[in-house]
Amino acid sequence: MTGALLAVVRPWEADGAIGAPVEPLRILEVESVRQGLCYPDKEWAQLPLGESPPPEGRSFSSDNRDKCVVAKDSGGMSVERFENVEVVEDEGAWKVRVTFREQDRAAFSALSAKVAGQAEPENQIALVLGEDRLVSSFTVMTKLTGKSAPITGKFTRGQAEALARALGAP
Numbered sequence: 001m002t003g004a005l006l007a008v009v010r011p012w013e014a015d016g017a018i019g020a021p022v023e024p025l026r027i028l029e030v031e032s033v034r035q036g037l038c039y040p041d042k043e044w045a046q047l048p049l050g051e052s053p054p055p056e057g058r059s060f061s062s063d064n065r066d067k068c069v070v071a072k073d074s075g076g077m078s079v080e081r082f083e084n085v086e087v088v089e090d091e092g093a094w095k096v097r098v099t100f101r102e103q104d105r106a107a108f109s110a111l112s113a114k115v116a117g118q119a120e121p122e123n124q125i126a127l128v129l130g131e132d133r134l135v136s137s138f139t140v141m142t143k144l145t146g147k148s149a150p151i152t153g154k155f156t157r158g159q160a161e162a163l164a165r166a167l168g169a170p
Helices: 102-115 157-166
Strands: 025-035 059-061 067-071 077-079 082-090 093-100 124-129 133-139 148-155
Touching: 025 102, 059 133, 067 124, 067 133, 077 102, 082 148, 082 157, 093 102, 093 157, 102 124, 133 148, 133 157, 148 157
Parallel strands: none
Antiparallel strands: 025 067, 025 077, 025 124, 059 067, 082 093, 093 148, 124 133
């Protein structure tokens, strides 16, 4: 599985519960990705000629404002807590490994199977904290059947640690 650079905000708001994301976490199938911010239903939006605003409630801008991800209307899944969240270094690259609790493993495996092998960008999953905070979107190469999943990207150690804290790492 490969990833994209992710933006993380408010990791300092965690309630201290290990494995609990700072806000409710939704894991969603990606429908489309485009450059720039999402502007659902904004009269002042400067969208490219002929492009409609992305659907409200399903469009999420990255914090660095360079990407708009639109999620499919399939609902995805929600995670209240992970069994474990950790930052690991693998061959000089930093990544975050999340370990799903027993009750979430089958749903995540099914979701990863659904998107794996799809055409770009429908082979991606988005992690959304709260109502609208896109913390990650990444490509799923194959169905993930284990209890853990890596989130990779071109992270610095600090970026990986911030993402891990937002997802519930101590």
